[in-house]
Amino acid sequence: MYISNEHGLSPATFIQSPGAHPLPFPLNAPGRLYFYRARNAIYHLFRALGFGARGDLVLVPDYHNTNEVLAIRAAGARIHFYRIGRNLEPDLEQLTKLVRTLTPRAVYVIHYFGWAQPMKDIVELCRERDTLLIEDCALALLSETAGRPLGTFGDFATFCLYKTLPVPNGGVLTRNTSELPELDRLRLRPPGARTVGGRTLELLLEWLRTRSEPAGQAAFAVKRGLGGALRRLRLDGIPFGDIGFDLANLDVRMSRVSMEVLKRLDYAAIRRQRRANFLLLRELLQGYATMFPRELEDGMCPYVFPILVRDKQAAVRKLSARGIAAQEFWNFGVPEARGAGFEDAQFLHDHILELPLHQDVTSDQVEYMASHIRSLEREL
Numbered sequence: 001m002y003i004s005n006e007h008g009l010s011p012a013t014f015i016q017s018p019g020a021h022p023l024p025f026p027l028n029a030p031g032r033l034y035f036y037r038a039r040n041a042i043y044h045l046f047r048a049l050g051f052g053a054r055g056d057l058v059l060v061p062d063y064h065n066t067n068e069v070l071a072i073r074a075a076g077a078r079i080h081f082y083r084i085g086r087n088l089e090p091d092l093e094q095l096t097k098l099v100r101t102l103t104p105r106a107v108y109v110i111h112y113f114g115w116a117q118p119m120k121d122i123v124e125l126c127r128e129r130d131t132l133l134i135e136d137c138a139l140a141l142l143s144e145t146a147g148r149p150l151g152t153f154g155d156f157a158t159f160c161l162y163k164t165l166p167v168p169n170g171g172v173l174t175r176n177t178s179e180l181p182e183l184d185r186l187r188l189r190p191p192g193a194r195t196v197g198g199r200t201l202e203l204l205l206e207w208l209r210t211r212s213e214p215a216g217q218a219a220f221a222v223k224r225g226l227g228g229a230l231r232r233l234r235l236d237g238i239p240f241g242d243i244g245f246d247l248a249n250l251d252v253r254m255s256r257v258s259m260e261v262l263k264r265l266d267y268a269a270i271r272r273q274r275r276a277n278f279l280l281l282r283e284l285l286q287g288y289a290t291m292f293p294r295e296l297e298d299g300m301c302p303y304v305f306p307i308l309v310r311d312k313q314a315a316v317r318k319l320s321a322r323g324i325a326a327q328e329f330w331n332f333g334v335p336e337a338r339g340a341g342f343e344d345a346q347f348l349h350d351h352i353l354e355l356p357l358h359q360d361v362t363s364d365q366v367e368y369m370a371s372h373i374r375s376l377e378r379e380l
Contacts, residue, residue, distance in 0.1 A: 005325035008207025018263035031175035038171030052076020070245035116145035144299030168199035188253035277357035284370035304354035
């Protein structure tokens with residue numbers, strides 16, 4: 001059995017009627033802009049807010065992916081890190097002290113794995129000091145808390161669509177409380193045909209591979225050959241994947257293919273399947289894996305199933321040998337957020353492993369995954 005670490009794109013999606021399912025937030029937000037990647041949206045947001053011109057300060061979690069920090073810095077902002085505990089929540093006492101003493105212009109909040117941060121407390125703190133609140137919902141698309149979608153609590157929010165949905169690219173920036181004319185004046189160029197076509201084909205092949213691994217592997221081999229031919233022809237292409245913060249392609253918008261796919265997805269079904277997979281895997285792994293003790297609130301849409309392991313690289317190898325495409329999660333932050341004072345963030349970087357539970361994962365695959373993790377309990 002093979003369990004992919006990402007969802008695939010079913011060919012049947014393209015024959016679905018557009019508009020059959022209501023669009024969720026942020027896809028229905030009035031003040032939204034689409035970018036090729038969410039990190040590009042972060043950069044343009046901080047530029048439009050004038051952080052670079054004034055050297056304004058933003059408080060950022062010390063547990064982060066790196067790309068968002070690089071985007072904020074590239075826009076010219078100054079950064080001070082606040083502590084995220086091993087429970088993946090901010091140290092509110094420290095954050096409150098930093099807001100009151102450093103008077104930052106903005107607080108940047110990351111919702112990890114689809115779980116909400118304590119937004120009531122953070123919103124009240126930011127209002128008290130007239131501080132901008134920016135939500136990073138890259139891992140929290142389709143999640144809600146207190147009856148509201150994540151991304152609606154702050155002044156601005158960014159989302160990464162392709163982490164949760166089967167689209168070849170796409171990031172969204174929402175403006176919840178104020179207009180930014182600088183953003184409206186942006187002129188974004190479309191991604192090239194090779195970039196969009198190649199990634200779309202990968203998603204289609206991933207869907208095939210989850211249903212027939214031999215057929216999928218053969219198709220991927222053909223795709224790699226075609227990709228090499230296109231590179232030799234020097235056709236246009238924007239690198240995809242974990243490539244860091246790409247300064248050369250900041251002015252690229254989301255593709256039309258992504259837009260067409262978004263019109264045809266059943267978002268309620270995606271949320272239901274991810275939640276069902278999470279709950280079943282948690283039930284099956286009770287007592288066999290170190291899991292985060294947080295409950296799955298109503299409305300939350302989990303991104304992955306995080307567990308703690310001793311050695312992430314070794315765990316990935318062992319699970320991969322059994323057809324389970326687990327992934328190491330956020331191995332590093334920026335150098336300034338490591339070492340003394342950042343022990344909790346380093347612990348999270350060192351030990352969090354993500355297990356797939358996306359909408360293409362079936363209950364049989366969840367049971368298969370759980371059985372092998374239980375058998376490897378002492379080795380993980």
